[in-house]
Structures are given as C-alpha cells and as structure tokens.
Amino acid sequence: MEENIFDEALSYVKHLLAEEYSGHDWYHAVRVCNTAEKLAIAEGANLETVRLAALLHDVDDRKLFPETYEGKLHAASFLRQHNYPAKKIAEILTIIQEVSFAGTDSVVPHTVEGKCVQDADRLDAIGAIGVGRAFAYGGSHDRLMYDPETSPQENMDRTSYYASKSTTINHFYEKLLLLKDMMTTPSGRKIAEGRDAFLRSFLSEFLAEWEGTL
Ligand code: ADP
Ligand code: NI
Numbered sequence: 149m150e151e152n153i154f155d156e157a158l159s160y161v162k163h164l165l166a167e168e169y170s171g172h173d174w175y176h177a178v179r180v181c182n183t184a185e186k187l188a189i190a191e192g193a194n195l196e197t198v199r200l201a202a203l204l205h206d207v208d209d210r211k212l213f214p215e216t217y218e219g220k221l222h223a224a225s226f227l228r229q230h231n232y233p234a235k236k237i238a239e240i241l242t243i244i245q246e247v248s249f250a251g252t253d254s255v256v257p258h259t260v261e262g263k264c265v266q267d268a269d270r271l272d273a274i275g276a277i278g279v280g281r282a283f284a285y286g287g288s289h290d291r292l293m294y295d296p297e298t299s300p301q302e303n304m305d306r307t308s309y310y311a312s313k314s315t316t317i318n319h320f321y322e323k324l325l326l327l328k329d330m331m332t333t334p335s336g337r338k339i340a341e342g343r344d345a346f347l348r349s350f351l352s353e354f355l356a357e358w359e360g361t362l
Pocket of ligand 2: 176180205206269
C-alpha cells in the first residue's frame, strides 16, 4: 500500500466533488473523516479503514453519481489502482454501502468502523453546519425554505425520501431531528446531543421570527 494513500484519496475526492454545491462538497468528506477518526479513537476502531471509508463515502452517492452507485465504481477503482488489499477493499465498500441507506431503510453497520463513519456523516447533518448544509441543499434543489401550508411527512422509506419535494424546514422534522437517536456509537451520541439542541433552538427562533413573535 502506498504511504500517501490518504492524500491521494483527498485529491480524488476534491476532483470528483469540485463542482458540488448542494452540501456534499469535498470539505464534507474532510469533516466526516476528522469526526470519524475521533469516534474511531474513542471506540477502538481501525483508524485506517475508518479514514479511507470516510473520505470516499460520497464518491458513489446515489444522487451525485447514479452511474457508479451500484458497483461503488469510483471507490473500488481508486483503491484497486493504489494496490489496496482486496479484503480491505471489500470491507470499505461494505461500509460505504451501509452508510448510504436512507429514511426508514437505514441499516446499522455491522462493524464498529462502519458505525463510526455513519455517525460522523450524520453528525455533519446536524448542528450549525447541518443547518448550513440543509439550506444549501434546498436552494440547489429548488426548495422553499419554509411553507406553513405543507406539513412534514413521517416515516418515509427510501423511495418516498428520494421522491419528496419537501421544504427545508420540513426536512428538519423528517430527518435531522431523528438523527440523534439513530447514533450507534456512545461517542457519536454525546456529540449529537449538543448539535441536536442547537437545531431545536434554531428552529424555534426561525419559527418565532416567521410568526412575528420575535
Ligand atoms: P449524506 O451526506 O449522508 O449523503 P444526504 O444526501 O441525505 O446525506 O444529505 C446531505 C445533506 O443535504 C444533509 O446535510 C441534509 O440535511 C441535506 N438534505 C438532504 N435532503 C434534504 C432536503 N430534502 N431538504 C434539505 N436538505 C436536505
Ligand atoms: Ni455524506
């Protein structure tokens, strides 16, 4: 294995996500990698696997790269080109697959490494950065910020989740506020609590301003 595989992975992600402005830019991968590493240290997970899987977790995302999603072709070809051992490639591709499930079709990853990456990815969707990403996503997908006449949908499976044309504020109720209780590592859960509290105070401030009570 090459010494600089992490730097190479970073450049690869930067290149693939260079034109991405919907909350999945390459800094998202960097933040997920840093958070996942922190969780991995706390949980005693394998750091190399966690860091590589975190950096590559969105390079075959269903929405961004529908043509490579099924076979995880970007991640697989990157790792093969860097002579990464086949068994470890399979492990990383499984983590990426498990992290990508959405809505009520989400799965609990079967390894502690997968749990660290999934929790880190979810942590980046809550807190102040989570708020920023949600509005960036909404803007780039022609969504209203808020519409008092459209109520949130509950318990969406993966199909309805992807078909949904909800507002960004509804997305808080449909997904973001559920993430704290979906954490599967104790260290992820702890960070999620603070970020979830911030989301809730942001929402009450937003709605109070909207309703003119602030
Ligand atoms: P992941 O990083 O796991 O691929 P998603 O693709 O589900 O996560 O979401 C990426 C970011 O886009 C998250 O911060 C999420 O809140 C935001 N997002 C996804 N769907 C919506 C939506 N319908 N409205 C607003 N933001 C969304
Ligand atoms: Ni992600």
